Amino acid sequence: MVRRSAVSLGRPCDGACVFCAQEGLEPTRQGDAQVERQLDAARTGGADGVTFVGGEPAVDGRLEAFVARARSLGFARVGVQTNGFALAAPGRVEALAQAGLSDVHLSIHAAEARAHDWHAGRAGAFEAAMRTFSAARAARLQVVVTTVVTRSSFRGLAPMPRLLASRGASGWCLQVPRWRGRAATGADRVVPRLALALPFALHALNAAGALGLPAFVSGAPSCLLGPWASRALEVEPRGSGEACDGCPARASCAGVDPEYLARFGEGELGRCEAVARDGGDAAVRAMFVGVGEVAPASLAVLAPPPARARVGLPLLGRPSPAKSEVAGSSPKQTGEALKAILPGLFGEEPPTPATPAPKG
Numbered sequence: 001m002v003r004r005s006a007v008s009l010g011r012p013c014d015g016a017c018v019f020c021a022q023e024g025l026e027p028t029r030q031g032d033a034q035v036e037r038q039l040d041a042a043r044t045g046g047a048d049g050v051t052f053v054g055g056e057p058a059v060d061g062r063l064e065a066f067v068a069r070a071r072s073l074g075f076a077r078v079g080v081q082t083n084g085f086a087l088a089a090p091g092r093v094e095a096l097a098q099a100g101l102s103d104v105h106l107s108i109h110a111a112e113a114r115a116h117d118w119h120a121g122r123a124g125a126f127e128a129a130m131r132t133f134s135a136a137r138a139a140r141l142q143v144v145v146t147t148v149v150t151r152s153s154f155r156g157l158a159p160m161p162r163l164l165a166s167r168g169a170s171g172w173c174l175q176v177p178r179w180r181g182r183a184a185t186g187a188d189r190v191v192p193r194l195a196l197a198l199p200f201a202l203h204a205l206n207a208a209g210a211l212g213l214p215a216f217v218s219g220a221p222s223c224l225l226g227p228w229a230s231r232a233l234e235v236e237p238r239g240s241g242e243a244c245d246g247c248p249a250r251a252s253c254a255g256v257d258p259e260y261l262a263r264f265g266e267g268e269l270g271r272c273e274a275v276a277r278d279g280g281d282a283a284v285r286a287m288f289v290g291v292g293e294v295a296p297a298s299l300a301v302l303a304p305p306p307a308r309a310r311v312g313l314p315l316l317g318r319p320s321p322a323k324s325e326v327a328g329s330s331p332k333q334t335g336e337a338l339k340a341i342l343p344g345l346f347g348e349e350p351p352t353p354a355t356p357a358p359k360g
Contacts, residue, residue, distance in 0.1 A: 206228075
């Protein structure tokens with residue numbers, strides 16, 4: 001069995017992701033001794049690989065030295081989880097490869113710059129991630145990619161599999177955001193309704209499989225995954241509702257954040273049969289070590305619902321009126337008018353036309 005541990009260098013970060021689960025925590029850096037203790041614990045615990053996480057571990061100038069240290073301790077695989085911004089500097093990926101880095105875990109949240117940069121909270125983030133991707137592959141490093149599924153991204157997931165497969169990605173994971181940090185304070189523009197978003201996600205994962213790209217999902221309840229529950233990554237359960245009581249799949253289910261249930265209820269959830277996880281691609285699965293540290297629930301603010309729902313979608317330019325559009329000054333019609341036009345909607349039969357009197 002392949003085992004990999006996450007080793008944190010601290011919380012400093014050069015990004016401002018709209019779903020950052022660490023928002024509210026102090027951006028402290030782990031000392032050398034603390035990092036050494038994490039490496040020793042991972043080694044004695046039987047892990048054969050480690051991934052350095054943050055924050056953004058690539059902003060730490062000690063990263064190369066810690067990669068070399070991990071190799072010296074006997075770890076066969078050493079990776080870094082990154083947004084790719086700092087690693088895009090000329091020669092940085094090459095230096096890490098020489099120190100012993102074996103793989104890069106990139107965050108890429110859309111297949112084009114405008115959408116990815118919005119999610120990353122920084123202009124140029126997509127271009128930097130692509131430069132890091134290319135440099136890593138040129139240095140013969142494996143690259144896996146995580147895409148966080150948000151309200152703004154789930155309808156645009158379809159182009160991702162071809163983009164990643166064409167660049168030589170070793171694996172892809174679709175991650176449901178945690179209701180923590182910025183995702184909590186901005187939940188109504190970040191966290192999607194799962195029953196709406198997951199069909200798009202599963203379609204994209206199916207497309208990835210057709211291209212030979214190992215694809216996984218993380219943080220979604222089993223009842224909304226269907227047969228794709230076999231591709232769910234093992235994570236610590238988030239929470240559950242009453243609908244989950246006695247569910248055969250509960251022991252292996254990621255569950256749902258309690259804050260999500262408080263906002264949306266549990267109408268999307270239901271009992272389902274347990275699906276065994278696919279045992280293939282174990283080495284690739286192991287590279288997805290999770291989201292790292294998250295803010296505690298006490299810092300996850302349940303933002304109030306919008307005071308008023310949007311009544312119209314924004315349109316580009318001035319729409320042309322319909323040919324039979326009713327003017328605003330027209331008198332209002334009551335339900336009786338509709339009843340006369342469509343009596344079937346009201347459970348009534350239309351009146352029988354009168355039989356004309358015979359002539360003559």
